[in-house]
Amino acid sequence: xxxxxxxxxxxxxxxxxxxxxxxxxxxxxxxxxxxxxxxxxxxxxxxxxxxxxxxxxxxxxxxxxxxxxxxxxxxxxxxxxxxxxxxxxxxxxxxxxxxxxxxxxxxxxxxxxxxxx
Amino acid sequence: xxxxxxxxxxxxxxxxxxxxxxxxxxxxxxxxxxxxxxxxxxxxxxxxxxxxxxxxxxxxxxxxxxxxxxxxxxxxxxxxxxxxxxxxxxxxxxxxxxxxxxxxxxxxxxxxxxxx
Numbered sequence: 046x047x048x049x050x051x052x053x054x055x056x057x058x059x060x061x062x063x064x065x066x067x068x069x070x071x072x073x074x075x076x077x078x079x080x081x082x083x084x085x086x087x088x089x090x091x092x093x094x095x096x097x098x099x100x101x102x103x104x105x106x107x108x109x110x111x112x113x114x115x116x117x118x119x120x121x122x123x124x125x126x127x128x129x130x131x132x133x134x135x136x137x138x139x140x141x142x143x144x145x146x147x148x149x150x151x152x153x154x155x156x157x158x159x160x161x162x
Numbered sequence: 163x164x165x166x167x168x169x170x171x172x173x174x175x176x177x178x179x180x181x182x183x184x185x186x187x188x189x190x191x192x193x194x195x196x197x198x199x200x201x202x203x204x205x206x207x208x209x210x211x212x213x214x215x216x217x218x219x220x221x222x223x224x225x226x227x228x229x230x231x232x233x234x235x236x237x238x239x240x241x242x243x244x245x246x247x248x249x250x251x252x253x254x255x256x257x258x259x260x261x262x263x264x265x266x267x268x269x270x271x272x273x274x275x276x277x278x
Binding site: 086153156 | 199204207209212253271273
């Protein structure tokens with residue numbers, strides 16, 4: 046149980062393109078989803094926290110207009126990297142948790158490798 | 163603010179050796195959770211263990227064991243008789259906010275290489 050699916054697994058696109066990454070909870074209702082970014086050989090840095098039906102809460106230094114997060118349903122959150130540039134190339138990983146048991150660990154997706162040419 | 167320090171960056175051992183990965187944390191909260199995650203080369207994060215601040219009992223799961231000591235704010239992870247498949251990056255993490263928006267703070271990770 047508690048499976049989180051992230052799509053796509055990897056994407057390569059040209060500079061200036063907008064890229065959408067989906068994070069789905071397959072067998073539970075994810076009232077809260079988290080988006081992380083990981084540069085090569087570095088740790089995971091939280092970008093934002095999203096609650097279903099409300100605006101995401103962004104961490105300091107993360108551009109809201111650059112990284113658009115939508116959490117319109119209890120099973121889906123999306124991260125859109127708008128007008129992506131090479132410096133946005135990174136590993137993006139989402140996690141999800143249910144409101145029913147907030148003390149359970151977050152369940153992570155398999156991540157998306159984004160390469161901007 | 164909360165902080166997780168993994169002072170070791172890279173560890174290389176030969177198969178069957180025991181290895182301990184260190185984790186030191188800082189938090190002002192009295193209620194918190196500590197985690198270890200494994201990230202193999204494929205990138206996904208694999209949950210290994212969660213420990214709450216009120217439970218200082220050590221835990222053993224197969225070849226894995228964890229030593230939680232509040233007095234030294236440490237939560238160390240030992241792999242006994244390491245195997246090549248243990249090669250991965252290991253992250254220690256802390257969550258000190260309860261509630262739906264509790265955030266995970268990760269350490270920088272330790273890259274473990276197990277040589278045959």
